[in-house]
Amino acid sequence: MPFLILAYDHPDKDPEREAVRDAHRAYLASFGARILASGALLAEDGRTIIGGASLLDTSSYDEAARFEAEDPYARAGLRKSVTILPWRLRWWVGAFAVEGHKAFD
Numbered sequence: 800m801p802f803l804i805l806a807y808d809h810p811d812k813d814p815e816r817e818a819v820r821d822a823h824r825a826y827l828a829s830f831g832a833r834i835l836a837s838g839a840l841l842a843e844d845g846r847t848i849i850g851g852a853s854l855l856d857t858s859s860y861d862e863a864a865r866f867e868a869e870d871p872y873a874r875a876g877l878r879k880s881v882t883i884l885p886w887r888l889r890w891w892v893g894a895f896a897v898e899g900h901k902a903f904d
Contacts, residue, residue: 801835802863803886806872807850809879816848822871830866833857850878854886 808816827834835854842849851872855863863883867873873881 800858801854801856801886801888802860803884804853804855804863804867805840805850805882805884806852806867806870806878807840807880808848808872808877810849812877813848815875816872816877819871819875826869826871827853830855860885 827837833856835856837853838851839848840850840852841847853866855866857863857866860883867878867881867883872878
């Protein structure tokens with residue numbers, strides 16, 4: 800079962816974020832297809848980055864927590880708070896499955 804990782808950043812950390820952005824992207828890329836989805840969380844203005852969300856294909860909470868803790872954004876002190884939750888895929892491209900889907904069925 801994948802884990803949803805919601806990471807909210809401290810405000811006014813744009814310079815710190817920019818300094819490690821390439822390292823962050825390389826870190827995500829190193830997980831390959833295990834990153835089911837990832838992207839920025841935006842403020843209501845639709846432009847200001849307030850954090851990020853990732854879906855990591857793992858059955859281990861500890862691995863999901865390690866994934867977040869070792870992210871260059873986390874190591875740079877950007878994170879204000881992080882929530883890690885198990886996530887079940889029920890709707891996939893317009894289709895519902897009671898038992899849940901697997902992203903690559």
